[in-house]
Amino acid sequence: MAPVAITPESSGTTTPSTATASSLTQAGIKHMQANSNTGETANLAPLDASKMTTELTKSPRAVPEPMSDETKAQKTCTDHMVTAKWTVEQGWEAPEMKPYGPFSIMPSASVLHYATECFEGLKLYRGFDGRLRLFRISRNCARMRKSAARIALPDFDPKELEKLVIALCARDGAKWLPKERAGSFLYIRPTMIGTDSALGVQRPREALLYVIIACFPDMSQSLATPAPPALNGEPNGEKQHAPGLRLVASSEDTIRAWPGGFGYAKVGANYGPSLVAQGEARARGFDQVLWLFGDESYVTEAGASNFFVVLREKESGKLQLITAPLEERIILEGVTRASVLELAKERLTSAHDGIEAVEVVERRYTMTELIEAHKEGRFIEAFACGTAFFVAPIALIHFRGKNIEVPMDGDSGVYARVIKQWLFSIMYGKQSHEWGVVVEEQTE
Numbered sequence: 448m449a450p451v452a453i454t455p456e457s458s459g460t461t462t463p464s465t466a467t468a469s470s471l472t473q474a475g476i477k478h479m480q481a482n483s484n485t486g487e488t489a490n491l492a493p494l495d496a497s498k499m500t501t502e503l504t505k506s507p508r509a510v511p512e513p514m515s516d517e518t519k520a521q522k523t524c525t526d527h528m529v530t531a532k533w534t535v536e537q538g539w540e541a542p543e544m545k546p547y548g549p550f551s552i553m554p555s556a557s558v559l560h561y562a563t564e565c566f567e568g569l570k571l572y573r574g575f576d577g578r579l580r581l582f583r584i585s586r587n588c589a590r591m592r593k594s595a596a597r598i599a600l601p602d603f604d605p606k607e608l609e610k611l612v613i614a615l616c617a618r619d620g621a622k623w624l625p626k627e628r629a630g631s632f633l634y635i636r637p638t639m640i641g642t643d644s645a646l647g648v649q650r651p652r653e654a655l656l657y658v659i660i661a662c663f664p665d666m667s668q669s670l671a672t673p674a675p676p677a678l679n680g681e682p683n684g685e686k687q688h689a690p691g692l693r694l695v696a697s698s699e700d701t702i703r704a705w706p707g708g709f710g711y712a713k714v715g716a717n718y719g720p721s722l723v724a725q726g727e728a729r730a731r732g733f734d735q736v737l738w739l740f741g742d743e744s745y746v747t748e749a750g751a752s753n754f755f756v757v758l759r760e761k762e763s764g765k766l767q768l769i770t771a772p773l774e775e776r777i778i779l780e781g782v783t784r785a786s787v788l789e790l791a792k793e794r795l796t797s798a799h800d801g802i803e804a805v806e807v808v809e810r811r812y813t814m815t816e817l818i819e820a821h822k823e824g825r826f827i828e829a830f831a832c833g834t835a836f837f838v839a840p841i842a843l844i845h846f847r848g849k850n851i852e853v854p855m856d857g858d859s860g861v862y863a864r865v866i867k868q869w870l871f872s873i874m875y876g877k878q879s880h881e882w883g884v885v886v887e888e889q890t891e
């Protein structure tokens with residue numbers, strides 16, 4: 448059960464835009480009352496994008512080239528950011544569009560001690576038709592609300608966050624993602640932190656929501672080109688130019704997420720503790736960790752991406768596109784994951800352009816099952832998917848001393864290739880689709 452009811456996609460408009468904290472869902476109310484000692488929830492100001500003030504930068508910066516060292520460093524953000532403060536007494540203050548730059552918080556701030564932080568990651572795409580698009584942004588905003596609830600950060604109407612993100616994209620998009628860069632993107636990072644300076648372990652009584660846009664290299668491209676930095680000079684990196692990701696299964700003493708935990712939420716607390724395993728994987732010549740769970744070695748996710756396999760079923764001989772289920776809440780519900788499932792159900796369940804039909808299945812599956820399928824020639828392909836790495840074919844899985852060479856059809860598996868093309872077409876406006884949300888850019 449979700450802690451708060453989530454506005455279903457594309458029905459964002461059914462959420463009253465004037466929603467106050469108290470008119471949000473039953474669950475939301477209980478959630479707030481249970482933890483609010485003063486009962487001040489009644490007259491709280493809702494997050495309201497229409498109240499946004501604007502202060503434009505007086506020192507606009509130069510836009511780096513797409514694959515420059517500056518872009519690869521992932522430190523450059525666009526000229527502006529949007530912030531909105533919340534306090535338990537007042538609710539949400541008017542959002543502010545202002546020059547990108549540092550903010551100050553107290554050393555005792557909740558986020559710095561108790562990891563009261565959640566975030567989103569999505570991209571702004573420059574289409575081949577010259578227009579700017581976001582991909583299924585309502586899903587990111589709904590998920591942000593769910594993540595915030597998990598770490599006692601304040602509730603908000605996801606439609607208002609959507610408007611703030613769109614306003615920032617409209618403001619900085621024309622300059623930072625110019626029309627001649629069709630087929631490229633910027634990375635958007637909505638974030639919320641607990642800024643309350645009280646050091647006691649308690650629900651933050653102050654929070655800050657903000658949105659920034661960063662220049663990011665295209666990692667789905669750089670995977671096929673020379674060694675990632677961590678591999679340079681590594682003796683065992685001889686396969687580094689081969690296409691496809693090389694995954695190393697997590698060891699038994701390192702678990703990303705567990706039932707009752709917070710693996711389903713995009714909270715910072717999920718990522719810091721994964722960096723040791725990630726660093727070790729890189730040092731050993733692998734690209735990402737394949738996160739397993741339990742004594743049975745259930746396969747969950749790869750790095751910060753969802754993970755899919757295509758297996759031929761033993762009895763029926765039919766193909767299945769399989770990914771781990773959401774019920775146990777140890778998987779992050781990726782927007783890309785949902786989109787892959789929906790497209791596959793719509794377009795791959797009957798034979799298509801010479802591609803064999805697959806059954807689309809969300810279920811638990813184990814490493815043992817993958818090893819057996821591989822031995823019997825029934826492991827057809829695997830791919831990871833998420834906003835950052837897009838759809839990334841898998842070439843190898845290393846599990847407890849053994850390598851599983853995952854079949855590839857050239858530089859990708861057949862299913863990863865076709866699904867990636869479909870998504871790409873929607874993101875960059877080659878196919879008009881309800882998932883592609885056009886942003887009208889401001890040119891002044």
Ligand SMILES: *Cc1c(COP(=O)(O)O)cnc(C)c1O
Binds near residue numbers: 713784
């Ligand atoms: C963000 C993330 C994903 C991918 O989600 P998308 O919405 O597709 O970008 C998958 N797994 C984890 C752990 C993540 O943090």
